[in-house]
Amino acid sequence: MNIIPLTKIQDIIDRTAIETLVQSQESGFISYSQGKSVVPPVGHLQFSNPPGECHIKYGHIITDDLFVIKVATGFYHNLVAGLSNGDGLILVFSAKTGLLKTILLDEGYLTNIRTALAGLIAAKYLAPKKIYGIGIFGTGCQAKLQLKYLQAGLKNFNCQNIWIWGRSKDKLQTYRQDIEPLGLDVQLTTNIEDITENCNLLITTTASKQPILTAALIQPGTHITAIGADSPGKQELDPQIVKQADICVVDSISQCFEYGDISYSVKEQLIDKSKVVELGNIISNPMLRRNNDQQITIADLTGVAVQDIKIATLINEIVEEKTLVKS
Amino acid sequence: MNIIPLTKIQDIIDRTAIETLVQSQESGFISYSQGKSVVPPVGHLQFSNPPGECHIKYGHIITDDLFVIKVATGFYHNLVAGLSNGDGLILVFSAKTGLLKTILLDEGYLTNIRTALAGLIAAKYLAPKKIYGIGIFGTGCQAKLQLKYLQAGLKNFNCQNIWIWGRSKDKLQTYRQDIEPLGLDVQLTTNIEDITENCNLLITTTASKQPILTAALIQPGTHITAIGADSPGKQELDPQIVKQADICVVDSISQCFEYGDISYSVKEQLIDKSKVVELGNIISNPMLRRNNDQQITIADLTGVAVQDIKIATLINEIVEEKTLVKS
Numbered sequence: 258m259n260i261i262p263l264t265k266i267q268d269i270i271d272r273t274a275i276e277t278l279v280q281s282q283e284s285g286f287i288s289y290s291q292g293k294s295v296v297p298p299v300g301h302l303q304f305s306n307p308p309g310e311c312h313i314k315y316g317h318i319i320t321d322d323l324f325v326i327k328v329a330t331g332f333y334h335n336l337v338a339g340l341s342n343g344d345g346l347i348l349v350f351s352a353k354t355g356l357l358k359t360i361l362l363d364e365g366y367l368t369n370i371r372t373a374l375a376g377l378i379a380a381k382y383l384a385p386k387k388i389y390g391i392g393i394f395g396t397g398c399q400a401k402l403q404l405k406y407l408q409a410g411l412k413n414f415n416c417q418n419i420w421i422w423g424r425s426k427d428k429l430q431t432y433r434q435d436i437e438p439l440g441l442d443v444q445l446t447t448n449i450e451d452i453t454e455n456c457n458l459l460i461t462t463t464a465s466k467q468p469i470l471t472a473a474l475i476q477p478g479t480h481i482t483a484i485g486a487d488s489p490g491k492q493e494l495d496p497q498i499v500k501q502a503d504i505c506v507v508d509s510i511s512q513c514f515e516y517g518d519i520s521y522s523v524k525e526q527l528i529d530k531s532k533v534v535e536l537g538n539i540i541s542n543p544m545l546r547r548n549n550d551q552q553i554t555i556a557d558l559t560g561v562a563v564q565d566i567k568i569a570t571l572i573n574e575i576v577e578e579k580t581l582v583k584s
Numbered sequence: 585m586n587i588i589p590l591t592k593i594q595d596i597i598d599r600t601a602i603e604t605l606v607q608s609q610e611s612g613f614i615s616y617s618q619g620k621s622v623v624p625p626v627g628h629l630q631f632s633n634p635p636g637e638c639h640i641k642y643g644h645i646i647t648d649d650l651f652v653i654k655v656a657t658g659f660y661h662n663l664v665a666g667l668s669n670g671d672g673l674i675l676v677f678s679a680k681t682g683l684l685k686t687i688l689l690d691e692g693y694l695t696n697i698r699t700a701l702a703g704l705i706a707a708k709y710l711a712p713k714k715i716y717g718i719g720i721f722g723t724g725c726q727a728k729l730q731l732k733y734l735q736a737g738l739k740n741f742n743c744q745n746i747w748i749w750g751r752s753k754d755k756l757q758t759y760r761q762d763i764e765p766l767g768l769d770v771q772l773t774t775n776i777e778d779i780t781e782n783c784n785l786l787i788t789t790t791a792s793k794q795p796i797l798t799a800a801l802i803q804p805g806t807h808i809t810a811i812g813a814d815s816p817g818k819q820e821l822d823p824q825i826v827k828q829a830d831i832c833v834v835d836s837i838s839q840c841f842e843y844g845d846i847s848y849s850v851k852e853q854l855i856d857k858s859k860v861v862e863l864g865n866i867i868s869n870p871m872l873r874r875n876n877d878q879q880i881t882i883a884d885l886t887g888v889a890v891q892d893i894k895i896a897t898l899i900n901e902i903v904e905e906k907t908l909v910k911s
Binding site: 258260295297300301302304307309310311313315316317324326328330331332335338340341343344345346348350352353354355356357360362 | 636659683684687
């Protein structure tokens with residue numbers, strides 16, 4: 258049985274080709290959308306003093322020999338005490354013997370990576386052919402990772418015109434410093450129009466509880482990947498944007514009708530549910546994708562357990578291969 | 585963060601006073617019956633080829649600073665391949681910060697121990713004052729542990745008249761060999777009446793799916809602890825036994841109305857639900873216990889997450905104390 262600490266996991270991710278990571282995640286989305294995965298309801302524990310939560314996501318892909326359990330905690334008062342605001346680990350078991358194979362002590366890192374990979378995959382299949390500008394809303398960890406993974410994996414990535422929006426000038430400056438290793442020149446703004454006028458690939462990564470983007474601002478041909486609204490109560494897009502979009506993509510239809518940006522449009526009956534397509538189907542069926550550069554497309558990503566399953570089983574595979582080589 | 589392997593866990597259990605283990609478990613049963621614990625529904629994954637299952641039990645006691653997640657798998661075809669028929673581990677987190685404190689790689693061992701402790705606790709509060717004979721049904725791991733823990737912790741334990749019932753003479757012989765370290769002289773039988781005639785403390789630990797014990801066999805004054813029927817479909821006691829019992833005790837009323845031996849009597853409306861009492865209340869309220877040595881009493885134990893929570897947090901506490909001493 259392998260116990261893999263965070264530094265080792267980071268090292269494995271850094272050494273793994275982006276194509277390998279993307280392909281593994283894509284196969285997970287396809288399995289999910291083809292009903293080839295078993296993903297029971299998420300387990301929850303809620304704490305009040307101090308406020309905190311624990312989520313248990315688990316499941317397996319029917320054709321895989323492994324199953325996965327991910328535990329993640331969030332205790333936002335920790336930051337005051339100088340602690341990380343959450344923790345987490347992933348357990349990988351054999352689906353043939355039930356024996357524990359690997360414990361990934363990732364502290365939530367792999368959730369960040371698989372979320373960034375989902376953003377890259379959405380852009381790969383939905384962004385217009387010519388990307389004249391990339392705009393990122395938010396200055397947190399995911400805002401940086403989305404840019405890093407787009408640069409690493411998006412063939413039509415345009416590094417000439419990258420805009421970052423945030424409410425705080427300090428945080429924008431910190432963002433610029435933090436992404437220095439990427440060698441990218443980014444423009445910082447607190448003005449939303451700077452982004453909507455200069456960019457046709459937008460990624461929203463904020464913790465907002467009300468719309469940041471309104472329909473009137475969105476130019477024809479824009480693709481928006483909405484990452485931030487990953488639990489009930491969060492919202493980044495005006496429901497009218499969803500209404501006017503030509504293609505509405507979600508990671509999970511059932512989940513995105515419950516929460517996430519598209520849920521508001523569904524609940525207000527602004528859009529026909531049948532218009533919504535899963536990312537797994539976009540990946541496997543080119544007919545469902547954008548067919549011209551004037552269409553507005555949206556990908557609303559709330560996070561599904563198959564992403565965790567695939568990244569954990571990939572790491573497990575790499576670890577086991579190395580173990581084999583060693584012995 | 586501590587990672588504790590099985591051998592270390594076994595060592596800690598062996599070195600911990602039985603009174604400490606019992607007291608910790610009793611406080612768990614009391615918290616549960618007083619509504620001071622949060623125990624969400626068990627998470628399940630089912631596998632078909634080969635058949636197997638995974639259970640995730642989790643929760644916390646409201647007044648505790650820790651919460652616990654237990655994962656257990658069962659793959660019964662493993663035995664053919666010479667592998668253990670299951671695996672398991674317990675995660676202990678801080679309920680104040682969400683940080684992972686301890687991983688107990690117990691491989692299911694602590695579940696066996698807490699189940700044996702529950703049997704001891706049931707006997708402590710429900711067995712007649714004078715135990716003239718102890719009868720155990722079954723020859724598996726739990727049949728041995730129940731005897732071991734009764735010997736270790738039951739004040740009125742009677743080592744003069746111990747009977748073991750099994751269907752297989754070979755397994756009965758193996759049982760005798762395996763418990764040699766206990767230094768007890770046991771009588772082996774394939775005849776149920778040998779036990780019901782000679783014993784007034786009975787413990788059933790089989791995987792039976794139909795009643796082993798019938799009502800006509802049970803002598804006045806007998807206490808029965810039913811351990812085996814811990815999931816839907818399993819049954820060890822004739823529902824008429826439950827009907828004629830003076831006191832019916834369960835670990836969890838809600839769970840034991842769903843499955844376990846008492847559930848059959850409830851579903852057949854043989855007994856009034858209000859007659860059923862939780863073990864936590866038996867421990868905290870002496871008025872609810874046996875008041876003479878002619879009463880028939882039953883304890884139906886299906887296993888509740890507070891038992892896992894308490895044994896895991898106790899081990900965590902012992903580990904952390906040792907860590908403090910070291911540093």
